[in-house]
Amino acid sequence: MGAQWKAKHRAVAADAKGKLFTKLVKEILIAARNGADPDMNPRLRLAITAAKKQSMPRDTLERAIKKGSGQLDGQVNYEKVVYEGFAPHQVPVIVECLTDNVNRTITAIRMLFRKGQLGSSGSVSWDFDHVGLIEATADSAESDIEVAAIEAGAQDFEAGEDGDALFITDTTDLDLVQKALPEFGYTVESAKIGYRPKNPVTLTGEALEEVEAFLAAIDENDDVHEVYVGLAG
Template sequence: MGAQWKAKPKEAAANARGKIFGKLVKEIMIAARNGADPDMNPKLRLAVHQAKKASMPKDTLERAIKKGAGLSGEVVNYERTLYEGFAPHRVPVIVECLTDNLNRTVAEVRVLFRKGQLGTSGSVSWDFDHLGMIEAEPASADADAELAAIEAGAQDFEADDEGATLFYTDPTDLDAVCKALPEFGFTVQSANLGYKAKNPVGLSGAELEEVEAFLEALDNHDDVQNVYVGLQAN
């Protein structure tokens, strides 16, 4: 049963795409509460940018904005909620959800945490920094990430093995840094507020696989928007 998805790559890709769109639609609807014009609403502008990068159909995008802004006659109220706790092997986890039924989500998140430990508010968030996170790629070979971070107003940056750079900002500077980075040779791929672990737990082998399976189950839940984890693969 566990390997069936490998035999159906197109179906798996479609399901993954559907989940991405579902999460983006919720973000757009939440952001659109503060206005349907992306030029006047920084949070909506970032959400729309993410949706376009994911190749969301234009009609899906416009419908989500109208719903969120209350222009379609439909009333859908999503509530943002955080859950904190530990994955197996005391790995700290913050789970961000958007839900239209808080009681259902709480019950289902409790079930998902059975192999770990669901904590109270503040039980692990003290061990994370709340930051703006911008993933960007150099538009040219001479783009300098350190110079771009300084000039655009980012707090810090780190490059990954595939050539992209993750810029960290103060939460209030996220939109301004997004706008500034292209001036210094970087194309923004995604931008959001999130949590960065201060003291990630190092794991390897079977322990790492166990934690990854736990995190994948969380991420696959329909109400889960983001999973932030203090994990470092050894």
């Protein structure tokens, strides 16, 4: 049983890694449309950083950049589509998808929202701030999150456990802030433009479990790129 469980665990881990690579490659393909030079393309630079942190093979990374920038034949045109609605218990959700087939994606999203409520554009986005989100880790116990936020130019910050931190920026300042943070004792783990809930809902017990199961099912879909939820904690 032990060996069988380990084999199953490895298969699950490999599947999760594969799904993550798929999402990262899609982001690189879209970012590279604006140029293959990361020094001149902030979105591509962030996508490459994210891919390297997940140990994406170099040839996979380089092929995605070349394909996205049109240097290779067979370019796939991914489109970004955003869906809004509610998870169970009226928890607001924004789902960002990168897809090469919008009809397939909306059909899947409608199915996934059966236990919630799929809304129209703008139905919940008013309850979120569109911001830059930078996840970082303190380099030492002396790293001061407030000083780092002020000096690097972040709008706000949230301190987590074990030196984890979330820095919130204006969308136009994301690249500048993530470049500056290492100077003030923080290693950037990820940086992206996303959504931050204004009035997160607090749930416990079975209600929380129901919402988490709903969100997990959405995140499993291959076309889903990011999920933002107005849930506290």
